[in-house]
Amino acid sequence: SRCRNMSIQAPPRLSLSAKSLCITMSxxxxxxxxxxWWTSCSAAGELGHSPEAAAWDAVLAGDDECRASPPGxxxxxxxxxxxxxxxxxxSKLEALATAAAGGGSAASASASASASxxxxxxxxxxxADTYDVIVVGGGLVGSxxxxxxxxxxxxxxxxxxxxxxxxxxxxxxxxxxxTWNTGAKxxxxxxxxxxxxxxxxxxxxxxxxxxxxWDKTCSESWGNAVAAFQCKILGGCGVMNGALMQQPNAxxxxxxxxxxxxxxxxxxxxxARSLFHITEDPSKDGEHYLDNAGGxxxxxxxxxxxxYRFSSSLVARPRTFAIPDVAAKNGIRQSTTSELLPxxxxxxxxxxxxxxxxxxIVHRNGRASGVVYKDRDGTSQTVSVQESGLLVVSAGAWNTxxxxxxxxxxxxxxxxxxxxxxxxxxSVYTMSSGPHTKGDDDSFSLRPPSYAAIDQYAKQRSxxxxxxxxxxxxxxxxxxxxxxxxxxxxxxxVNPISKAGEVHLSAVLMRPSCSSGDLHLNGDGTxxxxxxxxxxxxxxxxxxAWAFKQVDVLMASKGGVRVRTSGYNAMNHFVGSCKxxxxxxxxxxxxxxxxxxxxADASALxxxxxxxxxxxxxxFGYKAADMLAASLx
Numbered sequence: 001s002r003c004r005n006m007s008i009q010a011p012p013r014l015s016l017s018a019k020s021l022c023i024t025m026s027x028x029x030x031x032x033x034x035x036x037w038w039t040s041c042s043a044a045g046e047l048g049h050s051p052e053a054a055a056w057d058a059v060l061a062g063d064d065e066c067r068a069s070p071p072g073x074x075x076x077x078x079x080x081x082x083x084x085x086x087x088x089x090x091s092k093l094e095a096l097a098t099a100a101a102g103g104g105s106a107a108s109a110s111a112s113a114s115a116s117x118x119x120x121x122x123x124x125x126x127x128a129d130t131y132d133v134i135v136v137g138g139g140l141v142g143s144x145x146x147x148x149x150x151x152x153x154x155x156x157x158x159x160x161x162x163x164x165x166x167x168x169x170x171x172x173x174x175x176x177x178x179t180w181n182t183g184a185k186x187x188x189x190x191x192x193x194x195x196x197x198x199x200x201x202x203x204x205x206x207x208x209x210x211x212x213x214w215d216k217t218c219s220e221s222w223g224n225a226v227a228a229f230q231c232k233i234l235g236g237c238g239v240m241n242g243a244l245m246q247q248p249n250a251x252x253x254x255x256x257x258x259x260x261x262x263x264x265x266x267x268x269x270x271x272a273r274s275l276f277h278i279t280e281d282p283s284k285d286g287e288h289y290l291d292n293a294g295g296x297x298x299x300x301x302x303x304x305x306x307x308y309r310f311s312s313s314l315v316a317r318p319r320t321f322a323i324p325d326v327a328a329k330n331g332i333r334q335s336t337t338s339e340l341l342p343x344x345x346x347x348x349x350x351x352x353x354x355x356x357x358x359x360x361i362v363h364r365n366g367r368a369s370g371v372v373y374k375d376r377d378g379t380s381q382t383v384s385v386q387e388s389g390l391l392v393v394s395a396g397a398w399n400t401x402x403x404x405x406x407x408x409x410x411x412x413x414x415x416x417x418x419x420x421x422x423x424x425x426x427s428v429y430t431m432s433s434g435p436h437t438k439g440d441d442d443s444f445s446l447r448p449p450s451y452a453a454i455d456q457y458a459k460q461r462s463x464x465x466x467x468x469x470x471x472x473x474x475x476x477x478x479x480x481x482x483x484x485x486x487x488x489x490x491x492x493x494v495n496p497i498s499k500a501g502e503v504h505l506s507a508v509l510m511r512p513s514c515s516s517g518d519l520h521l522n523g524d525g526t527x528x529x530x531x532x533x534x535x536x537x538x539x540x541x542x543x544x545a546w547a548f549k550q551v552d553v554l555m556a557s558k559g560g561v562r563v564r565t566s567g568y569n570a571m572n573h574f575v576g577s578c579k580x581x582x583x584x585x586x587x588x589x590x591x592x593x594x595x596x597x598x599x600a601d602a603s604a605l606x607x608x609x610x611x612x613x614x615x616x617x618x619x620f621g622y623k624a625a626d627m628l629a630a631s632l633x
Contacts, residue, residue: 130384131159131351132632134371135392136358136403138162139236140336140614141601142394144621145628147340149392150350152629158350159383161373163357164220164233170338171234171345173200179448180213187213188448195458202239203332204457205282207469210446210497212240226398226527228570234354235337236396237572238614242468243327243334245278246611247314249487256606257581265619272618273314275339280312282328283466290464293496295431295503296472298558303474306554316488316611318477324493326468327614331461336618356381361391361407366594390596390632392589397574397602401519402527404578404591404599411592414583416519420608422571423509423534425544426495427551428502429560446497469496470506476550478543487511488610490547503560507547508571510610513539519577534568573613578603588631589624600624 132153135146138160146160166172178187178201196204201211216223220240222230231237247269250262281288291297303321304310311320327334344350355376362370362382368391370384385391393400401416409415449465456463470493477489489511495504517531535541552562578599580586589598602617604624609616 129382130157130370130386132156132386132389133158133392133628134383134385134389135160135394136371137236137393137395137399137601138164138234138337138341138352139231139394139396139601140238140617141621141624142392143235143238143336143341144618145392145394145600145625146350147336147344148622148625149629150344150347152625153632154347154349156349156389156632158344160344160350160352161356161358161371161383162234162352162354164231165354167200167202167233167235167239168333168335168338169198169200169203170342173202173234175200175202177201177204177454179211179446180215180218181447182215185215185217190448190454191451192454192458195455199332202233202235203338204465205243205326205328205331205333205468206449206465207446207467207497208240208242209469209495222399224526226402227529228398228574229572230396230398234341235335238335239333239337241572241614242324242470242612243614244468244612245273245276245314245325245327245615246316247273247615248610249315251484251487252607252610257586259586260580260606265623268619268622269615271622272615275336275618276327276334277329278314278325278327280323280325282326282331282468283463284331284461287462288323288471289462289467290469290471290496293464293471294494294498295429296494296496298431299474299494299503299505299554300472302554302558305557308474314615316473316475316491317486318475318488321472321474324468324470324473328466328468331457331466336621358395358403359406361393361403361409361597363407363409363594363597366409366591366597368594368597385596388632390598390628392598392600392628394599394601397577398519398527400599400601400603401577402521404597405519405521405527406525409591409594409597411578411583411594414592415578417577417583418579419517419519419529419531419533419577420512420515420575421533422573422608423512423515423540423544424506424569424571425508425548426504426506426566426569427548427562428498428504428564429555430502430563432559432561467496470494471496476547478546480546481511481513481539481543483511489543491611492547492551503555505551505555507544507551509535509540509544510608512608513537515540515608534570573609575602575605575608575613579606580604581606587627589627598628600628 133149133156135142135149135158138146142160142162146158149156150158166174176189176193177196177199178189181188204211213220214229215221216229220231220233222232231240233239253260253262253265283289300321309320311317311322314325316322341352345352356373358371358373359380360372361368362372368385370382371391372380372382375381393403395403397419404410404415453464457465472494474492475488475490476492477483477485477487481489489509490507491510492505492507495506498504512535514537515533517529517533519527519529522528535544548562548565555562578584578591583592584590584599584604585592589600589604591597591599600621602613605620
């Protein structure tokens with residue numbers, strides 16, 4: 001990474017050899033993980049129906065010693081560097097190879113790339129560490145904003161700082177498919193990982209509820225820095241969730257501020273839909289799996305008998321049921337990160353730094369001059385933003401307010417006010433009669449998956465592991481809530497994983513009337529909340545109670561009786577902690593009291609989304625990028 005310095009400092013007679021040595025060292029640095037990978041793959045061999053497969057059967061039978069280290073599993077790869085992504089490193093290596101062959105322009109590009117890497121790791125800011133745009137946070141919205149700004153502003157330097165590691169294969173991720181072992185708090189790696197062609201656990205749809213880690217002790221979590229679970233990984237929760245694509249009813253935006261109504265957003269929703277391959281059948285073979293798992297078949301039967309209508313629309317309507325639409329292509333998860341960042345990473349004006357947690361925004365009188373961040377090694381680094389540039393905070397509905405408040409940027413008292421979430425309640429029904437007494441017609445375990453399911457996905461990108469959960473949804477509207485007859489209040493879904501004789505159903509209050517909490521910094525720098533996000537008022541409690549009465553009637557028609565119901569839980573659909581119109585300027589997204597600090601993430605939404613928010617947040621990201629780019633042109 002010090003190629004330029006070596007060339008400059010070396011005497012003239014040693015300049016060429018120093019440069020050659022540096023090229024060799026740079027190539028070795030890139031190739032070393034590939035050497036480790038090849039060695040591991042060669043040692044692992046083909047699993048097939050080998051002793052390794054038998055050993056994995058022992059894992060399924062509960063052999064803890066085997067579970068701790070599945071046979072044939074490749075060794076862990078070194079973490080990606082903070083300065084450059086793996087994809088960028090590969091492109092730099094190609095340039096170095098051309099230079100070594102005698103290409104003068106490629107040699108110049110190599111020196112430039114090496115200089116950029118050196119400057120990226122220099123603690124003190126320098127002209128090379130000054131950017132036109134700095135985006136803090138590479139989550140669902142941050143990936144859209146950073147990529148689109150790099151495209152729209154080809155002469156401006158764009159830096160994306162992400163605290164987490166690389167996630168999907170498309171952006172250099174290296175975490176092999178595995179199952180999180182909740183009890184032992186470890187990853188149980190799947191056998192035959194070399195057959196996955198470099199796919200990571202963030203690429204496999206599987207069942208996000210079980211295969212991903214939703215434990216605050218995991219490295220992909222922000223731990224106790226915030227009071228709720230937040231995803232600390234490139235792509236954010238957009239690479240860990242169920243990838244459900246729903247478009248809200250146009251009435252959802254009726255109360256949003258001027259410039260943010262449905263007519264203002266519709267073309268951005270079109271762009272968001274075009275970005276993904278949205279499908280009911282994510283498996284590469286076009287089949288829908290787990291149709292009967294968890295009692296889904298009997299629920300579907302009951303819904304039809306009760307005259308609920310089947311719908312394939314992205315816009316949910318009351319008294320309909322559907323197979324969820326998700327973002328996947330050829331059996332592989334799609335996200336804003338996988339679809340937009342690879343192209344951005346190939347642009348000369350774009351840089352991604354991973355493992356870089358921004359601690360503070362440096363500013364004077366509200367005008368930011370840069371940020372201070374901590375890299376993977378815990379070293380404090382500083383990067384600057386041009387006087388005419390822009391700092392965009394896209395750290396999420398919890399971490400954006402935490403960073404702003406820690407930097408003494410409170411948006412004139414508006415930052416952190418009015419956070420909202422959807423309320424989740426889960427229930428269990430036992431089946432006392434009828435042909436579906438066992439409940440789980442198509443039993444499927446994910447802790448861990450069977451060897452057959454792993455092998456099918458590895459070879460064909462099909463089967464149960466290509467299927468997200470849930471697999472069946474229904475929508476309801478209470479007669480006591482305001483709004484038109486086509487507006488939904490509650491979504492109910494079947495969990496495909498349940499015990500024999502049980503059906504697990506979850507209900508989400510998608511249109512809360514009183515979910516609100518205010519965020520604050522604690523003395524230790526962590527973030528707390530006051531207020532209640534989960535059904536704190538009579539109307540929301542009554543709406544959920546009414547919804548479960550409808551489900552009780554439905555399940556009773558098939559011999560089902562509700563035996564357990566959870567309390568009110570988080571859905572992790574947090575929005576509104578720095579709202580448009582109060583915290584942010586409507587036409588620029590600039591923070592109140594700041595001339596160059598903008599916010600572009602779920603914090604900015606002025607109200608809850610009546611549905612799963614991924615598609616809405618993607619559309620918001622597109623519009624935000626257009627607005628921010630216009631302010632810099």
